[in-house]
Amino acid sequence: MQHTLEQFFRALRAADVRISPAEAIDASRAVMVTGYGDRPLFKDALCATLAKSAEEVTRFDAVFETFFARDAINLNPPPEGSPQGEPSQEDLDATAGSPLAQAVLTGDATAVQQSMEEAAARAGVADIRLTTQRSRLTRRLLEEMGLEEIERIIANARRMPDGQGEGLANRLDAARRNLFTEAQAYVARQHDLYAAGSAQELREERLVRKALNADGGVDPVDYQLMAALVKKMAKRLAAKYSRRRRAARKGHLDVRKTLRKSMAHEGIPFEIAWKVKKIDKPSIVAICDVSKSVAAAAQFLLTFLYSLNEVVDRMDAFAFSGRLISVNDILDDNGVEGAILKVLQQIGFQQTDYGRSLQDFADNHLDRLDRRTTVIFLGDGRSNFADPRLDIMRQIHDRARAVIWLNPEPESYWAQGDSVMHRYARFCHVAKQCGTLEQLERIIDDVLRSYVPH
Amino acid sequence: MTPPAVKPPAADHLSSVDALIEGLSSVGYIASRRIATALYMAVNLQKPILVEGSAGVGKTELALSTANLLGLPLIRMQCYEGLDESKALYEWKYGKQLLYTQILKDRMGSALADAPDMDAAMVRLHGMGDLFFSEPFLEPRPLMQALRQDDGCVLLIDEVDKSDEAFEAFLLEVLSAYQVSVPELGVIVAKTPPLVFLTSNNVRDLGDALKRRCLHLHIPLPEAALEERIVATRVPGVEAKLTKDLVAFVQSLRTLDLRKPPSISETVDWARALVLLHADSLSPDLVRDTLNVILKFEQDIVAVEPQVVELLHRR
Numbered sequence: 001m002q003h004t005l006e007q008f009f010r011a012l013r014a015a016d017v018r019i020s021p022a023e024a025i026d027a028s029r030a031v032m033v034t035g036y037g038d039r040p041l042f043k044d045a046l047c048a049t050l051a052k053s054a055e056e057v058t059r060f061d062a063v064f065e066t067f068f069a070r071d072a073i074n075l076n077p078p079p080e081g082s083p084q085g086e087p088s089q090e091d092l093d094a095t096a097g098s099p100l101a102q103a104v105l106t107g108d109a110t111a112v113q114q115s116m117e118e119a120a121a122r123a124g125v126a127d128i129r130l131t132t133q134r135s136r137l138t139r140r141l142l143e144e145m146g147l148e149e150i151e152r153i154i155a156n157a158r159r160m161p162d163g164q165g166e167g168l169a170n171r172l173d174a175a176r177r178n179l180f181t182e183a184q185a186y187v188a189r190q191h192d193l194y195a196a197g198s199a200q201e202l203r204e205e206r207l208v209r210k211a212l213n214a215d216g217g218v219d220p221v222d223y224q225l226m227a228a229l230v231k232k233m234a235k236r237l238a239a240k241y242s243r244r245r246r247a248a249r250k251g252h253l254d255v256r257k258t259l260r261k262s263m264a265h266e267g268i269p270f271e272i273a274w275k276v277k278k279i280d281k282p283s284i285v286a287i288c289d290v291s292k293s294v295a296a297a298a299q300f301l302l303t304f305l306y307s308l309n310e311v312v313d314r315m316d317a318f319a320f321s322g323r324l325i326s327v328n329d330i331l332d333d334n335g336v337e338g339a340i341l342k343v344l345q346q347i348g349f350q351q352t353d354y355g356r357s358l359q360d361f362a363d364n365h366l367d368r369l370d371r372r373t374t375v376i377f378l379g380d381g382r383s384n385f386a387d388p389r390l391d392i393m394r395q396i397h398d399r400a401r402a403v404i405w406l407n408p409e410p411e412s413y414w415a416q417g418d419s420v421m422h423r424y425a426r427f428c429h430v431a432k433q434c435g436t437l438e439q440l441e442r443i444i445d446d447v448l449r450s451y452v453p454h
Numbered sequence: 455m456t457p458p459a460v461k462p463p464a465a466d467h468l469s470s471v472d473a474l475i476e477g478l479s480s481v482g483y484i485a486s487r488r489i490a491t492a493l494y495m496a497v498n499l500q501k502p503i504l505v506e507g508s509a510g511v512g513k514t515e516l517a518l519s520t521a522n523l524l525g526l527p528l529i530r531m532q533c534y535e536g537l538d539e540s541k542a543l544y545e546w547k548y549g550k551q552l553l554y555t556q557i558l559k560d561r562m563g564s565a566l567a568d569a570p571d572m573d574a575a576m577v578r579l580h581g582m583g584d585l586f587f588s589e590p591f592l593e594p595r596p597l598m599q600a601l602r603q604d605d606g607c608v609l610l611i612d613e614v615d616k617s618d619e620a621f622e623a624f625l626l627e628v629l630s631a632y633q634v635s636v637p638e639l640g641v642i643v644a645k646t647p648p649l650v651f652l653t654s655n656n657v658r659d660l661g662d663a664l665k666r667r668c669l670h671l672h673i674p675l676p677e678a679a680l681e682e683r684i685v686a687t688r689v690p691g692v693e694a695k696l697t698k699d700l701v702a703f704v705q706s707l708r709t710l711d712l713r714k715p716p717s718i719s720e721t722v723d724w725a726r727a728l729v730l731l732h733a734d735s736l737s738p739d740l741v742r743d744t745l746n747v748i749l750k751f752e753q754d755i756v757a758v759e760p761q762v763v764e765l766l767h768r769r
Binding site: 020022026030033034040041044047049051052054056057269272 | 495669671
């Protein structure tokens with residue numbers, strides 16, 4: 001039974017329920033207390049020890065039902081013409097070599113099921129990874145169960161003179177087809193349990209590495225998945241850093257103050273004073289390019305902008321293509337999708353004009369920058385040969401604590417065509433390529449760690 | 455609400471899940487099977503139990519009822535941002551220590567007067583050194599109190615998600631080994647491990663390390679039948695017909711898109727209010743007048759008010 005539990009844990013892990021060895025041990029101990037007899041009790045006990053959040057409980061329920069679903073195998077009733085019930089003695093003699101055939105003939109579903117489980121363990125059905133392995137594994141499962149024996153018996157029976165063996169052969173043949181269906185269903189179920197998640201994982205892995213501004217952008221088929229991925233990453237970052245910011249502000253004993261206060265009590269330190277940490281209030285100004293040249297990446301950059309907005313207390317978000325606007329209100333008042341749509345509707349996909357946009361920023365928002373501000377640019381630095389206004393960039397650089405530029409294009413493109421990235425890069429503390437979701441997450445992570453003091 | 459006059463010994467209630475359900479209902483807590491199983495596992499595996507669910511579904515109440523059922527003292531620790539060791543575990547009584555030092559200052563002189571030289575005086579002083587860091591100067595806080603209950607107790611760590619991350623890490627030692635380390639005194643181990651409940655409202659995600667050490671129990675909003683039983687137990691004197699009606703109404707409220715859908719405690723409060731008003735059936739006017747008992751936000755009340763008649767007729 002321990003083996004079955006282990007398999008169950010594997011199935012749960014495949015369904016994204018995280019189970020550590022410690023939890024597995026707990027679950028085994030829980031099962032020792034409850035026993036296997038009472039199904040609801042068994043299930044609830046496992047659920048309490050294994051699933052650690054409301055979502056995990058839902059997934060646990062689904063996996064439990066699939067995993068422990070052992071519908072009785074449906075054995076064909078004997079075909080018409082043959083008497084119901086006990087098979088004749090000759091039939092039993094003819095099939096003496098194959099316990100499986102006998103079980104099928106006597107209608108012993110339990111025996112067939114048991115033999116299927118054992119065969120499955122030998123054939124390694126639970127190791128299934130891909131849909132394409134299904135037919136091969138079904139075949140192996142049947143072989144392990146002893147299908148060849150049955151086929152041989154059928155062949156022998158058909159060769160018997162005067163059609164004596166015809167009845168037996170027909171019945172076994174029907175049973176064989178039936179077994180095949182059952183085995184297929186069994187393998188399919190195992191696939192659902194262990195491999196359904198892994199295909200998704202493969203796709204996600206590929207998408208994380210896909211270039212954000214690849215030609216033609218992201219495949220519409222993948223779009224939903226990718227948006228979900230971005231959100232997942234954003235949530236991960238948010239969880240990580242919102243927790244950090246809560247770190248307790250505990251002080252040390254302030255000896256000087258304590259002594260001074262004790263003067264009133266003949267030098268006896270009745271009142272103890274603690275050092276209080278001054279809290280540095282960092283802020284972030286994020287400026288995001290949503291123009292045509294970064295069209296494919298813009299959505300994801302904006303999603304990240306949105307998540308940053310949730311993580312950082314004091315953040316000002318701006319978006320630009322031809323002109324620059326503040327998008328704080330839009331991000332605050334709308335959900336992720338709504339906010340992105342609104343930003344794109346207002347100023348998305350126009351001709352980029354970096355100079356003009358920087359000018360807008362300098363005119364209206366330059367007072368937002370001080371020595372505690374980190375400025376993050378998200379954009380490709382392609383300004384359609386307009387004046388890049390490096391003077392404003394220098395001003396921003398001088399005022400802010402740090403300027404970080406994340407560019408979806410690789411560094412080798414930075415000086416080519418209308419790109420002025422190499423010139424802007426001089427005024428950035430960090431200028432990095434950030435072409436895939438994976439890089440984006442890593443860089444933002446770095447930024448938050450080094451530029452958001454806690 | 456009213457516990458039976460003679461309580462059977464605690465061990466009986468813990469013999470099986472069914473006995474536990476029955477026992478809990480005898481102290482006024484109607485538990486679903488999943489809740490009882492989780493509790494049963496917690497007792498048998500000696501693991502803390504982390505209870506999650508929206509506000510007012512009976513998380514805290516579960517701990518109170520369990521303590522009541524098992525006849526154990528309940529020690530409660532309310533968590534909040536900034537809670538730290540000195541408030542949760544122990545603190546030295548600084549004032550008392552200072553006062554005693556002052557009082558003993560004069561005695562010190564005479565005690566050391568006959569010491570032949572400085573070294574001898576120092577040796578004698580070392581002997582007295584730990585005087586001020588001993589049990590009489592220790593102020594135990596909830597966690598230490600719970601560990602020092604020799605006959606066991608129920609420890610309720612309420613709203614653990616409101617505490618800081620650092621405090622959560624600090625809880626790990628207590629929860630997994632039922633012990634705490636006090637630098638001046640050594641390790642204090644519980645003779646009988648307390649039965650620990652942690653409750654969480656999901657203000658923030660708890661760390662994996664903490665989750666891993668606990669059994670997890672999520673209490674959802676109850677189904678109609680269960681909720682009717684809860685109301686009947688909690689509010690004696692409410693009529694069956696009224697119970698049915700008001701539960702059905704609350705259940706239909708939960709299907710609406712409200713900022714804070716009413717949970718069990720609101721249903722119970724409402725039932726109490728209706729009993730006070732001597733109502734025997736729900737009329738639209740009565741519902742409108744008492745809507746503020748079940749809905750806690752002005753927008754929700756405004757949204758529901760025009761629909762009251764329709765909701766009452768829906769079932």
